[in-house]
Amino acid sequence: MGALGAVAPSLLSPGVARAAVQDGEVLSASHWGAFTASVKGGRWVNVKGWEKDPHPSHQLPGVMDSVYSPTRIKYPMVRRAYLENGPGADVASRGADDFVRVSWDQALELTVKELKRVEETYGPTGTYAGSYGWKSPGKLHNCQNLMRRMLNLKGSFVNSAGDYSTGASQIIMPHVMGTLEVYEQQTVWPVIVESSDLLVFWGADPMVTNQIGWIIPDHGAYPGMEDFKKTGKPVIFIDPVRNESCDFFGAEWIAPKPQTDVAMMLGIAHTLHSEGLHDQAFLDDYCAGFDKFLPYLLGESDGTPKTAEWAAEICGVPADTLKDLARRFAGGRTMLASGWSLQRQHHGEQRHWMLVTLASMLGQIGLPGGGFGLSYHYSSGGSPGANSAVLSGITDGGKAVEGAAWLTESGAATIPLARIVDMLENPGQDFDFNGKRDKYPDVKMTYWTGGNPFAHHQDRNRMVKAWQKFETVVVQDFQWTATARHADIVLPATTSYERNDIEQYGDYSLKAIIAMKQVVEPVFEARNDYDIFAEISDRLGKKQDFTEGNSEMDWIRKFYEDALKQGQAKNLDMPDFDAFWEQGYVEFPVEEAGRSYVRYADYREDPLLEPLGTPTGKIEIFSRNIEKMGYDDCPPHPTWMEPVERLDGPNAKFPLHVATSHPRGRLHSQLCGTSLRETYTIAEREPCLINTEDAAQRGIADGDVVRIFNDRGQMLAGAVVTDAIRPGVIRVNEGGWYDPVEPGADNSLCAYGDVNCLTVDIGTSKLAQGNCGHTAIADVEKFTGTLPEVKVFSTPKNA
Amino acid sequence: MPVAEAGAAPPEESDLPAPAESDLSDGERAIVYQWLAGLFAREMSLETLSAYRAAEGVALLKQFGAMAALAPLVEQFQGLVASGQRVSAGDADLAGAYARLFLGVGGRRSAPPYESAYTSERGLLFQEASAESQDLLDELGLHVDESFPEPADHIAVQLSVMAELARRAEAAAGEPARTLWRARQRAFLEQRLLSWIEPFYESCDAADRSGFYATAARSLVDFLKADGRRLRDTA
Incomplete structure (x- = not known):
């Protein structure tokens, strides 16, 4: 039966398999929270929220399922036409073409060959590595940093700036408030519960979206929301949908036409002004440029007073309701909590700018329970912060930006990330971005990891066509996303739960550090992101530069020991690494400062000694910097402009x-x-x-x-x-x-x-x-x- | 150490039996099971296709083709082998079809080759069926070879287990031991393979564009059922 041996080699070998992981319970963590995983016979069989999590997400069983999903990428795969004919082969068939399994060796050989070819043929801007998406948490297996770390060793690449969540707000807010604002600690929930008379959620669904965190969510917003609900104080939801959170609070629901929020806010602001409810002293002492905005509000500059009646026509909320909102906002301590949906719209910059203007007119910014907040719906903003030590993490090897160790400037060129399709369609064309003008690079290849642009990017049909410009697409992921299906080379990565890592608990509260321990062995031929990029670096002759001689556990120990040094300087009670790893976590104390934090209290207390990071040191209702840019679609003060299309808008083509x-x-x-x-x-x-x-x-x-x-x-x-x-x-x-x-x-x-x-x-x-x-x-x-x-x-x- | 000796001398033409499934010896059945396992374990490589073109391969196919259940599959095979010139295209066609069906590329239009995917509540891999299949391997003192990083409820592993059990029956000293190994074959076949092989075939049939794997799965189902009847009669 020699022929049989040749066509059907045996799959079984003598000897009993040794369980690679021990049975029992393992603490690990995810974007959905920390959890305890039960392992039996090497399989992950059950999951439950960490005992210290006040509100575990119902999505945790899905996290476990994702490991064992039939949609896992099991082996390295190459699109058939690409394998047969090389880069650029039959790009129109992406998404429909066959994939063929190859060995890791062959897949990495193809990848490295192409990285080199593109660098040599097209130069440093040939490779687009602005790879964006919700990569898994963990300070080591940060696939996007690891990829750019490898690419920095290879040569260079085109990077991206910003994100899809808060693209508009994170650029406008530094002009207005001097900070990103969207990723900052909020006035904490205990203060809101104690001091706010009225809680307004504008385009937010915090019961839904606080389930997730960029690192490991502590779900600290849930006890806050539950406590607020118990007070019986009023809550208003302004949203076209009566969402789950509105139902949770039993709140009042006001449903404007989408995309008309600036008009609605202007109508409220006009009422505040016309009824003398605005805080002129606050505007004088803490804000710059209200005097330049006021003629617009009153219609002196453009002939259109932004009255409640004017606003009602546009937003579909009756003028009386708008006036009533103005009076209620001014009638007590009001927190205006906005989600990010408002700014993911045409002219999105204007909405949070106008919200800040409204809050400034109310004059409660920096007072307990008043003002505005842009992160109550995300990662439990307002969860009281701990006195903690902070982990370092793997870097991309680029140049560190002053004052923000987690940001680096890498790459030969950078585009605002949501403009990727414009870039693909218009290489060489000028684009504007926050006061600068640059040219779109002519990219030929992309390497995408930890993201799924075929989900998060807009106008799918246009994107599918533009994607064909890439001669080579490498996707490294753990499952067959739509993006993987539109790739040429597909590399199977492990999930977080098949490797060891370390991460902070509580995006804003930083209440603990958690050992993200491996739950199960890697399945099929999946490899860890760190190992994949270390191997590619090796093939580029740069292994030592990539690994610095460190293994997975060496890095994790190092990140912890960096934090330990800070902890010791702050007299925090922290165990050494081995004891920490054994325990699985270390908690930090939430002290009075954390429990009573009021955003902008310092600024309110002493605006001269604690100025904001804006050019005037004040809240900029009018921005000279933006005025200098002279953009027709972003005037120097909050302005209502018709979006390109909207419900009942001029020339709306659809109903x-x-x-x-x-x-x-x-x-x-x-x-x-x-x-x-x-x-x-x-x-x-x-x-x-x-x-x-x-x-x-x-x-x-x-x-x-x-x-x-x-x-x-x-x-x-x-x-x-x-x-x-x-x-x-x-x-x-x-x-x-x-x-x-x-x-x-x-x-x-x-x-x-x-x-x-x-x-x-x-x-x-x-x-x-x-x-x-x-x-x-x-x-x-x-x-x-x-x-x-x-x-x-x-x-x-x-x- | 591979369980089948790859270097053994080819049998003489005259030695080849052409029996109905019911007449197969345990040793012959082990060969069929191992062949079927190989068919579903991996894509067919160029080397594999070449091996079917060599005299031994031709003889092997002829032997399998004599069995009613396997005849349609062998016929398709012979067509593939005979199509000759464009070997590499044939290879890539089958590899593409294999990846779509069995490696997850086809999404919902695929046929995960794992018992767990058909018998677990949420259609996942690595569920109870995988653990129970692993337990049996432990009991037999075997493990899935490192070169095949798949769970123990992969169809090729389960078919390999049948091959191994049949070999042990063949090698058993004395009728009582042989009966015992046959009973174990019957139990494994009924509890494991026959519990999910039909829906597996239906998935292949619905999703396979090449036709090759749908035919292979049909022949597999027919052979397993026939073998089940045989084991009921003898075990």
Whole structure:
């Protein structure tokens, strides 16, 4: 049977397998929180929230499932045409072409060869490595830093700036407040509970979105929200959807037309001024440029007074309601807490700027429970901070930026990240960005890790075409995302739970450091990000520079010991590394300063000694710097401008606005491939909330499959007919996995429900160039064609 | 140490039996199981396709082709082998089909080759079926070779277990021991493979564009069922 041996070599060998990991319980952590994993026979069999987590996320079982999902990338794979014909082969077939398994050696050889070819042929701007996305937490296996660390050793690359979450706000806020504002500690919840008379959530769903954190969320906002609810004090939600948080608080719901918030705020501001409710002393002492804004508010500069009546016409909220809001805001201590949806829209910069202006007119910034906050919905902003030591982490090897060790300047060129498709379509063309003008580089290759741009980027059809400009696409991930399906070389990475790492607990509170211990052995041929990039560096002759001679555990020990030194200087009680690793975590004390923190209290106390980081040292309601830029789409004070399209806007081509909120059962697109989907899908598709009237007009019943369409794309969804959404608005959450019925074809129908098939891909303005993921109008109809099967998920037919 | 000796001399043409499934000896059944395991373990490499073109390979196929259950598969195989010239295209076609069906590339239109995917509540890999398959390997004093980083409920591993159990029956000294090994084959076949092989085939049939693996899965189902009947009669 020699032939048999040749065609069917044995898969079994003598000897009993040795369990690589021990049975028992392991503490580890994720974007969804810290958890205890039960391991049996080398398998992860159960998960429960960490005992110290006050509000574990219901998504944790999905985290476990993601490890064992049939959508795992199991082996290195290369797109067939690419394997046969090399870079640039049949790029139009990406997404539809076959993939062929190759060895790790062959995959890395192809990757390294191409990195070198592109560098030698096209120079330092040939490779786009602005790879963005919600990579897993962990100070070592930070795949994006590791990738750029390798690329810095190789030569250079094109980097990206900013993020999709807060693109507009993080650029405008430094001009206005002198800080990023969106990623800063808020006036803490105990103070809000004690001192706020009125809590306003503007475009936010904090019960939903606080589930996740960029590092390990401590979920400290949940006890805060529960305590506030117990006081019985009023809460208002301003949102086109009566969202889960509104229901949790039993709050008042005001539903403006989407994208009209600036007009609505102007109407409130006008009322404050006309009724003398504004705090002129605060505006004089702490703000700059209200005098330049006021003529606009009153209509002296443009002939249009921004009265409540004027605003009501635009935003659809009655003038009396706007006036009442002005009086209530001014009538007690009011916290204006805004989500980020407001600024992911055309002219998104204006909305938080106007919110700050409104809060400045109320004069409560820096007082306990008053002012504004841009992170109450995210990573538990307002969770009281601890006196803690901070971990260092792996760097990309670029030049450190003064004062912000976590930011580096790397790369031969940088683009604002949401402009990637503009870059691909228009190499060499000028673009504006926050006062600078630059040219789009001519990129030929990309290496993407820890992200899924085929979920987070806008206008999918346009993107699919633009993506063809890449001669080579390398994607390193642990699952077959839509981005992996549109790649040439696909490298299987481990999940966080198949390796060791270390991370901070509580994005703002920094309450603990947690040992993210390996739960199970790597599955299939998955390798750790650190090992993959170390091996590529080795093949580039730079292994020592990459690893500095350190193993995984060497680095983790080093990061901890850096923190330990700080801890010792602060007299914190911290064990040595071995004791810490054994214990699994070290906690830090939350002291009085943390429990009573009021944002901008220092500034209010002494504006001269504690000036803001703006040119005037004050809150800039008028910005000379922005004025100097002379942008037509970002004037020097908050201004209402019509977005490119909106519900009932001038020349609106479609009758409905599409709200694209963050989902309850996912982190953007992450975990869409898990059984959590059963908690939200309708007819196996993304749910589409539609108002009862809008549904009736179109003959749509609850549970129907509907087609949503505009002039950019089309998708299917499952209808949820409800009165918890205002008429004229439908909602499909962002992050549904892109599932084209005809991959690569023009305007393919998405069978599952990727709402970015419909959204507009333009910059918020020349200032921030942020994405406009909430700018979309469309129409919807009951789908009557032959229903295409959803095929993105590997759920077997008979399971 | 591989369980099958790759270097053994090829059998003479006259030695090859052409029996119906019911007449197969345990040793012959072990060969069929190992062959089927190899078919689903990996993509077919150029070397594998070449091996089927060599005299021994041709003889092997002929032997399998005599079995009713395997005849359609062997016929397809012979067509593939005979198509000759474009060997590398054939190789890549099958590799692409394999990846789509069995390596997750095809998403929902795929056929995960793991019992867990069909028998666990949430359609996941590495579930109870995987643990139980691993327990049996431990019991047999075997483990999945490091060169095959797959869980123990992978179809190729389960088929290899059947091959091993059949070999042990063949090698057993005396009828009582042989009966015992046959009973274990029957139990493993019924509890494991037959519990999920039909839905696995249906997934292959629905998703396979090449047709090759759908045919292979159909032949597999037919052979397993026939073998199940045989074991019921003899074990």
